[in-house]
Amino acid sequence: MPGETLVPSPRVLSIDVLRGLTIALMILVNDAADGNHVYWVLEHAPWNGWTLTDLVFPTFLFLVGCSIVFSMAGRLARGADRPRLALHVVRRSAIILLLGWFLTLMPFFHLTTLRFYGVLARIAVCYLCAGLLFIWVQRPRTLAIITAVLLIGYWLLMRFVPVPGAGIPTHDVAILDPDQNLVAWLDRHVVAFTQQWFHTGRLYEKVRDPEGLLSTLPAVATTLLGILTGLWMRSTQTATRKFVGILSSGAVLVVAGYLWSPWFPFNKKLWTSSYVLLSAGLALLALALLYWLLDVRQAQTRSKLVAALIWPWRVFGSNAIAAYTVSVVFIKALIDIHVGTQPNGRPLAAMGWVYRNVFARNGSTELTSHGFALAFTILCFLPIWLLWRKRIFLKV
Secondary structure (H helix, E strand, C coil): CCCCCCCCCCCCHHHHHHHHHHHHHHHHHHCCCCCCCCCHHHCCCCCCCCCHHHHHHHHHHHHHHHHHHHHHHHHHHCCCCHHHHHHHHHHHHHHHHHHHHHHHHCCCCCHHHCCCCCHHHHHHHHHHHHHHHHHHCCCHHHHHHHHHHHHHHHHHHHHHCCECCCECECCCECCCCCCCCHHHHHHHHHHHHHHHHHCCCCCCCCCCCCCCCCCHHHHHHHHHHHHHHHHHHCCCCCHHHHHHHHHHHHHHHHHHHHHHCCCCCCCCCCCCHHHHHHHHHHHHHHHHHHHHHHHHCCHHHHCHHHHHHHHHHHHHHHCHHHHHHHHHHHHHHHHHCEEEECCCCCEEEHHHHHHHHHHCCCCCCHHHHHHHHHHHHHHHHHHHHHHHHCCCCCCC
């Protein structure tokens, strides 16, 4: 998407709505009551491949990139002090990172259980890298080249660098072997170091982590694709050309992802380069449709039904990090508060009691499991709605 002269622009409703849809879906898929009863489309792919759930996190990072442009481009064009903006990016990234670690440790705060990686940690690092880069580089071609280098470079690392103790990918071991890949190997050694010297650190899946260190490189590329999209949306092109550009770019990225996938399969846990292209392409397609409906046609001003349908997602999108934080706090409270004992004598968590006595009185199924998740998502919506009504928007 070529860049043009940047011009001031109002808030882009399509970005807010898509962000809200993304965070609501993130809460929904994270909080099914019974892990043994989950609709496949609302569950992550076991390894290679993808489902709707696997598109949630990259879409959020893509929108982080879009938001970087809309929050910084105007100030940069007016001659804002770059070091001061950089300090703002560093400070905000640190707050998000520390918030993620705080949520990981609560409620008992045993440092031995600290997980350095995680959703908020990845958001913080991607925002830091992409934000600092954008402060000094706004030329779309340069940003596109950097994105391509990250994606191709990551593939070269995963394809040609020998994995110690396993061998060369595709020769001695499968290119995306779940345990014997470069990402998992590096993460195990990083955590072994922190455990030895600081007595803390763990991996989400014991021997690997879906938000690992090396796989953050292509995640930064996802954010940069969002920046490129934001630059295009702020350009002086007509609304129709912007829509066509977003839509066609999305289609191209989806096709490119599928063309690359035979050699570098879609894999969310390793954030493969083909997965970056696919997820960003689908995010672009969704954004294009919302952009045309809400920002170009402004259907919400002519139809009360459309306005009502997008309202919950506007509310969620206005305080996305706060919504995610609320969901983690609520679910941990439901798990850690005990309201009795189970038949085997073990403590009964409040979540289990609510699920058994309200949702699964006649047995647990996919419908009851996700019924709980839907009710929980609505519960998380309530405090965000209160913030919305008071016009409080938390900028961490």
